[in-house]
Amino acid sequence: MKRWLTRxxxxxxxxxxxxxxxxxxxxxxxxxxxxxxxHFVGPISDAGEKYLIEGLIYQDPxxxxxxxxxTQSALARTQVSIDRAVLQTTIAPSxxxxxxxxxxxxxxxxxxxGADHGFPGYIxxxxxxxxxxxxxxxxxxxxxxxxxxxxTATDQ
Numbered sequence: 675m676k677r678w679l680t681r682x683x684x685x686x687x688x689x690x691x692x693x694x695x696x697x698x699x700x701x702x703x704x705x706x707x708x709x710x711x712x713h714f715v716g717p718i719s720d721a722g723e724k725y726l727i728e729g730l731i732y733q734d735p736x737x738x739x740x741x742x743x744x745t746q747s748a749l750a751r752t753q754v755s756i757d758r759a760v761l762q763t764t765i766a767p768s769x770x771x772x773x774x775x776x777x778x779x780x781x782x783x784x785x786x787x788g789a790d791h792g793f794p795g796y797i798x799x800x801x802x803x804x805x806x807x808x809x810x811x812x813x814x815x816x817x818x819x820x821x822x823x824x825x826t827a828t829d830q
C-alpha cells in the first residue's frame with residue numbers, strides 16, 4: 675500500500691490541484707444575464723429564422739432564444755452585448771428587418787422570472803405532448819399580451 679501511494683502520489687496531487695483549479699475557471703457564470711427583446715418588420719420566414727439563429731449564436735454561442743413568428747418577435751438571453759448592426763447584417767439575406775431591439779430592464783426581467791408576471795416556463799408533468807402544448811399556448815398568450823402593451827405605448 676505504501677509503495678502504491680508513493681508511486682502515484684504526484685499524479686494524485688496534480689489531479690486534485692487541477693480539480694480545484696477548474697472549479698474557479700467558469701467566468702461566464704459570474705456575468706449578469708441580459709434579456710433582449712427583438713421585434714421585426716414583416717413576417718419571419720424559414721430563412722429569416724435560420725439567419726437569426728446563426729446571428730445570435732455568432733455573437734454568443736451560449737445564447738438562449740425564443741422566436742415567436744405570430745408576433746414577429748424574439749427574446750434572447752445572453753451574457754454579452756448583442757450588436758444590432760451585426761445582427762441586422764447577418765439576417766439581411768433573408769430580407770428580415772429589425773424594427774426594435776432593446777434590453778429588458780432589470781425590474782421587468784425580474785417580474786418575468788416570477789410565476790405571476792413572467793415569461794412562461796416549461797412545466798414537466800410527465801406527459802410531454804400535453805406539456806409542450808400547454809407551454810406553447812402560454813408562450814403565445816404571453817407574447818400576445820406584451821405585444822398589445824408595446825403597440826399601445828407607441829401609438830400615443
